[in-house]
Amino acid sequence: MEEKYNIAVGQSGGPTTVINASLYGVIREAVLNEDKINKVYGMINGIEGFIDGKVIDIRKEVSMEEIELLKNTPAAYLGSCRYRLPDSMQDSVYSLIFKKFHELNIRYFIYIGGNDSMDTVHKLSLYAGMTNSPVRIIGVPKTIDNDLIHTDHSPGFGSAAKYVATTVRDIVLDANVYDTSSVTIIELMGRHAGWITAASVLARKYEGDNPVLIYLPEVEFDIKDFVERVRQEIYKRNNVIVCVSEGIKDKDGTFICEYSGNAGLDSFGHKMLTGCGKYLENVIKEELGVKVRSVELNVNQRCKAALASLTDINEAILAGSYGVKACLKGETGKMIAFERKENKDGYRIECNCVECSLVCNQEKTVPREWISEDGTDVRQEFIDYVLPLIQGESKSVMKDGMPVYCYRKC
Amino acid sequence: MEEKYNIAVGQSGGPTTVINASLYGVIREAVLNEDKINKVYGMINGIEGFIDGKVIDIRKEVSMEEIELLKNTPAAYLGSCRYRLPDSMQDSVYSLIFKKFHELNIRYFIYIGGNDSMDTVHKLSLYAGMTNSPVRIIGVPKTIDNDLIHTDHSPGFGSAAKYVATTVRDIVLDANVYDTSSVTIIELMGRHAGWITAASVLARKYEGDNPVLIYLPEVEFDIKDFVERVRQEIYKRNNVIVCVSEGIKDKDGTFICEYSGNAGLDSFGHKMLTGCGKYLENVIKEELGVKVRSVELNVNQRCKAALASLTDINEAILAGSYGVKACLKGETGKMIAFERKENKDGYRIECNCVECSLVCNQEKTVPREWISEDGTDVRQEFIDYVLPLIQGESKSVMKDGMPVYCYRKC
Numbered sequence: 128m129e130e131k132y133n134i135a136v137g138q139s140g141g142p143t144t145v146i147n148a149s150l151y152g153v154i155r156e157a158v159l160n161e162d163k164i165n166k167v168y169g170m171i172n173g174i175e176g177f178i179d180g181k182v183i184d185i186r187k188e189v190s191m192e193e194i195e196l197l198k199n200t201p202a203a204y205l206g207s208c209r210y211r212l213p214d215s216m217q218d219s220v221y222s223l224i225f226k227k228f229h230e231l232n233i234r235y236f237i238y239i240g241g242n243d244s245m246d247t248v249h250k251l252s253l254y255a256g257m258t259n260s261p262v263r264i265i266g267v268p269k270t271i272d273n274d275l276i277h278t279d280h281s282p283g284f285g286s287a288a289k290y291v292a293t294t295v296r297d298i299v300l301d302a303n304v305y306d307t308s309s310v311t312i313i314e315l316m317g318r319h320a321g322w323i324t325a326a327s328v329l330a331r332k333y334e335g336d337n338p339v340l341i342y343l344p345e346v347e348f349d350i351k352d353f354v355e356r357v358r359q360e361i362y363k364r365n366n367v368i369v370c371v372s373e374g375i376k377d378k379d380g381t382f383i384c385e386y387s388g389n390a391g392l393d394s395f396g397h398k399m400l401t402g403c404g405k406y407l408e409n410v411i412k413e414e415l416g417v418k419v420r421s422v423e424l425n426v427n428q429r430c431k432a433a434l435a436s437l438t439d440i441n442e443a444i445l446a447g448s449y450g451v452k453a454c455l456k457g458e459t460g461k462m463i464a465f466e467r468k469e470n471k472d473g474y475r476i477e478c479n480c481v482e483c484s485l486v487c488n489q490e491k492t493v494p495r496e497w498i499s500e501d502g503t504d505v506r507q508e509f510i511d512y513v514l515p516l517i518q519g520e521s522k523s524v525m526k527d528g529m530p531v532y533c534y535r536k537c
Numbered sequence: 538m539e540e541k542y543n544i545a546v547g548q549s550g551g552p553t554t555v556i557n558a559s560l561y562g563v564i565r566e567a568v569l570n571e572d573k574i575n576k577v578y579g580m581i582n583g584i585e586g587f588i589d590g591k592v593i594d595i596r597k598e599v600s601m602e603e604i605e606l607l608k609n610t611p612a613a614y615l616g617s618c619r620y621r622l623p624d625s626m627q628d629s630v631y632s633l634i635f636k637k638f639h640e641l642n643i644r645y646f647i648y649i650g651g652n653d654s655m656d657t658v659h660k661l662s663l664y665a666g667m668t669n670s671p672v673r674i675i676g677v678p679k680t681i682d683n684d685l686i687h688t689d690h691s692p693g694f695g696s697a698a699k700y701v702a703t704t705v706r707d708i709v710l711d712a713n714v715y716d717t718s719s720v721t722i723i724e725l726m727g728r729h730a731g732w733i734t735a736a737s738v739l740a741r742k743y744e745g746d747n748p749v750l751i752y753l754p755e756v757e758f759d760i761k762d763f764v765e766r767v768r769q770e771i772y773k774r775n776n777v778i779v780c781v782s783e784g785i786k787d788k789d790g791t792f793i794c795e796y797s798g799n800a801g802l803d804s805f806g807h808k809m810l811t812g813c814g815k816y817l818e819n820v821i822k823e824e825l826g827v828k829v830r831s832v833e834l835n836v837n838q839r840c841k842a843a844l845a846s847l848t849d850i851n852e853a854i855l856a857g858s859y860g861v862k863a864c865l866k867g868e869t870g871k872m873i874a875f876e877r878k879e880n881k882d883g884y885r886i887e888c889n890c891v892e893c894s895l896v897c898n899q900e901k902t903v904p905r906e907w908i909s910e911d912g913t914d915v916r917q918e919f920i921d922y923v924l925p926l927i928q929g930e931s932k933s934v935m936k937d938g939m940p941v942y943c944y945r946k947c
Contacts, residue, residue, distance in 0.1 A: 138714075142710075142711055142714045171716075172715070172716040175716075176716060200710070201707050201710055201711065202707075202710035202711045202713065202714050203714040206713070206714055206715070206716060207714040207715060208715065208716065209715070289938060292938075292939060293843060293939060293940055294837065294841070296939065296940065296942070297611050297612075297837070297840040297841055297842060298836055298837075298840065300552075300610070300611055300612035300840065300942060300944060301552055301611065301612045301836050301839065301840040303612065303616070303944075303947050304548075304552045304612050304613040304616055304617040305582070305616070305617060305618065305619070306581075306582040306585070306586060306616060306618065329938075329939060332942070332944065333946065336946075364947070365947060366947070422835050422836060423833065423835070424837075425832050425833070426708055426711050426832060427704065427707070427708075427834075427837070429711065430707040430708065430710065430711040431704070431707055432707060433703060433843065433844055434843055434844075436938065514937060514938065517938040517939070518937070518938040519938065520935065525930065527924060527928070528699060528702075528846065528924070528927040528928040528929065529702060529703060529706065529739060529740075529927070530703055530706065532706070532710060532742070534710060534713075534742065536743070536746075537713050537774070537775060537776070
């Protein structure tokens with residue numbers, strides 16, 4: 128009889144609507160491989176919590192009924208962290224982690240996260256190789272920003288895109304009710320990549336409909352040109368809706384939000400961007416004297432479970448489950464990636480593995496040729512790309528009119 | 538054979554998720570009474586647009602298929618206005634309106650709106666009485682704020698409450714992912730009445746869960762006490778979520794948002810309140826030095842069709858249809874109101890008519906005894922009141938992953 132090992136799973140980085148669906152996929156696949164896998168350990172607050180000894184035995188502590196709820200529960204059930212492993216493999220943290228892996232008989236580790244988490248997967252598998260450890264480490268992608276390279280797209284993005292597209296469509300109707308001129312500026316997430324903001328194009332109900340201007344961080348933002356375009360649009364229609372990415376920059380590389388003096392740094396040293404919508408609201412008010420408001424869709428973009436894309440949920444489960452299969456096959460230091468295959472029935476994806484070293488610390492932005500030449504709209508190529516990813520509606524379990532989630536009390 | 542007359546319908550005031558469901562109810566009931574009602578005229582942009590001659594023949598210009606879509610279309614299909622009729626009945630605008638009623642053979646007029654719209658219904662029916670006009674005018678209530686008196690609740694509120702409750706539940710999970718202390722301040726709508734903010738109590742999954750503090754405008758807000766309570770909560774749990782109404786005021790009657798210097802006036806001379814969340818965020822940052830963010834749910838509270846309450850939609854349709862029935866019975870100057878009847882199967886409502894003169898320019902606030910003594914929470918009485926109103930989920934028609942709405946191009 129083959130020896131059985133344990134598997135560990137952790138979640139890291141910013142939460143998404145479907146990161147728990149990937150966790151569900153990992154658990155389900157582990158259960159399906161009971162002949163090879165014994166316990167499923169859940170790292171509480173990612174690798175950082177694991178270092179502090181925070182770990183649970185999922186199948187013992189979480190009921191099957193609760194595990195089913197994970198598919199439609201937003202945010203990270205296991206908790207998350209923003210922790211970067213040191214560059215030096217001599218650092219004692221590496222031997223500590225592997226000592227814990229050994230003590231808990233963990234042979235497989237699945238880390239669900241974004242760019243920085245793939246860096247963790249890469250470093251740990253590098254250390255495993257250097258020390259002849261048999262532990263296999265696989266990354267499962269997760270990011271609403273869709274900025275991971277070497278994959279067609281990442282779980283989390285489809286739901287963010289669907290949320291943005293439907294919500295902007297709702298806001299457009301809301302803005303149209305009065306017979307007076309007004310400008311609405313909708314600020315959307317996406318630090319350096321405009322994928323989420325680009326999805327607002329789907330809100331249009333017909334050609335020429337709002338949002339009439341869409342600004343991504345991939346293109347230099349020119350405030351004067353922006354004001355001029357809004358002025359022209361206001362002549363054509365009562366209500367002008369503009370979608371802007373939080374990360375738009377001018378030609379000097381200054382984030383527009385920095386002009387409002389509201390920028391800070393997160394624990395990775397990334398600039399924390401909020402407020403470009405508010406800043407542009409004030410600019411339009413001053414320059415054009417029209418009624419103007421700004422709306423931030425904020426954290427709802429990453430946690431509105433009721434508006435999740437069913438395609439995204441199913442693909443997140445698939446990625447988690449494929450991660451376990453890859454581990455069992457002996458893969459390590461890899462990220463699960465999606466390859467898009469078109470067949471006669473249309474869109475479908477296949478999973479494969481890519482080296483984490485090629486993925487981490489890189490960023491996939493919207494191709495310039497998918498953005499209109501003047502940088503104020505996105506092209507059909509983007510629509511063709513994003514449309515399959517928002518198909519299907521999530522079905523939360525409801526009780527007393529409220530969604531039922533799987534959660535740890537904290 | 539009885540003579541047939543035409544009916545006019547208009548929408549007024551701020552849009553809600555279900556104001557079009559009431560419009561649907563009006564149209565459907567008019568169609569059911571084809572023996573008495575001929576055309577259904579839709580005022581474009583309310584009574585203000587009607588004065589300017591903006592009116593459509595709904596059954597001629599809108600297909601039955603589109604009319605069905607109204608049930609799940611947010612915002613005001615016919616457009617809205619914020620127009621107040623002059624106090625003097627001698628003003629020429631009254632004779633102008635009734636001249637148009639006469640020209641278009643309009644005998645019935647249904648106005649769907651809030652407080653200010655009921656003022657319009659009252660004045661027009663007063664004028665009809667003074668001039669012996671046979672035109673009958675009925676108001677159908679609509680407000681997310683739930684501040685209309687003489688009705689158990691108003692269409693629009695249930696969906697806003699459900700949106701707030703589910704969204705706050707999602708944000709609580711999102712806030713819980715990191716193992717570090719943080720405070721999230723969620724700013725909710727409600728100028729002088731705290732109904733919407735109170736609904737955030739439903740987000741709690743268990744006793745003691747977030748949101749741990751809920752502040753309504755019905756109770757004086759004390760910033761020092763607020764900071765102290767947040768400080769105490771932060772000791773007990775990592776993440777503290779606070780829900781505040783945009784309209785909270787201190788003991789001097791100063792809106793908290795006014796301290797941020799962001800207040801303006803709307804066209805009715807109401808103070809436009811935004812920014813108390815942002816202001817409190819800065820206060821907490823300065824006083825407690827913890828990680829803190831503020832989130833505004835903004836216009837989504839009144840237009841997120843996918844999260845509408847089915848009970849609210851059905852009641853909105855009922856109110857519209859009852860409005861037509863009331864007109865046909867000869868009622869005028871009345872608002873359709875809901876009376877709550879509990880029977881062995883639980884919650885149900887009955888419609889009746891109340892004098893608009895008793896409703897307009899009044900405001901129903903949350904009873905003080907439904908708020909905890911310290912003013913930082915709501916009581917079970919409120920939960921019992923609101924829970925039936927959020928039951929059931931809306932089912933939008935979907936195409937290509939996006940909701941299909943009924944709209945006029947503008």
